[in-house]
Amino acid sequence: MHTALTMSSGLRTAFIYSPRFLEFDYGPGHPLRNERLGLTYDLISACELWSLPSTCSVEPEPATDDELLVFLKPDYLKMLKMADAGHAPVEAFRYGLGTPDNPILPGIYRWSALVAGASLRAMRLVESGEVARAFNISGGLHHAGPGRASGFCYINDAALIIADLCRRGHRVAYVDIDAHHGDGVQWAFYDTNQVLTLSIHESGNTLFPGTGFVGEIGEGKGEGYAVNIPLPPSADDEIFLWCFDEVIPPLVDAFHPDILVTQLGIDAHLTDPLSHVGISLGAFVHAVRRLKDLCSRWVALGGGGYDQRNVARAWTAAWAVMNDCELPASLPQSFLDRHKEIEWGDTSFIDAPAIIEGTEKARAWEEARDTVECLRRSAFPRHGI
Structure with a gap:
């Protein structure tokens, strides 16, 4: 299944994947289903995106304690290990464990360490x-803090790899397009100018985690290096893409990162059950294409996505973009035959644009323009723009 990694001069991309990703289950009724990872892998296979001479698929190993302690607090790591058997002391609740979002189940530490290792x-x-670009679809668990689980996330792999890069002096730009604010990453680097965090998401007024407002711009040396684009819940393709293009490329260009890390959650899609904003897969792909052009070294992570049909489509499309490949117009028949248990409806790969009209759209535009103008006054000058 997995191609051995070599130092071939023609190698450009790496896909990090293991069947072990599918061994952990958040439990019945939980919105986050790891089956989406296997579904994505199958769709990439059906689209023949493994056979490219410039790419490889790599099997990860779990992160070690020393690797995890670059970001995690020792007492939290100890508590995670205790919870791995499916039970933990009462005080585990203080660490965000044992909640409906972050249940204590057998294997939570082992699975989280594997995702972090990937x-x-x-x-x-x-x-x-x-390689120039690498993709870990299991990653992007952006809500967890160094000492606390949150929002389906036990170990914040994005913050972990950024912290590791910072130890070696790298400048890192982090771009998060998940419908939910990338709070755990923002707060981890809120007071440093070594990391630029940008998150475009549904406003915290209407969606978890209730943060990510335009006034959160960092503090101390980090002032101007935390950038948030909170979207009104009625945002569509036009508003999402305008805000994205007006803010993210110019700031990343001005920052000149050594490495770009992105969180490619697809829960802002129109059909996703856990958000209110409604973009299309076409808008998602446009954003991913723009991200590809921002830095020559790119680490892409997965993230949210609770309509499995569109998770598979979106992350397969992202992998195609990373490899400069075109997608088929429709889902391959071999893939549909393998997953007959899923009601696919329209089998087009990319759906129609998501556009709304009327007074609701006018109000959304006004809010979006105010947000961008606020960032032009507060964050842009810090970067000479």
């Missing part, structure tokens, strides 16, 4: 120059 593997391949 992101570390992606980061090291890119940092070393073995």
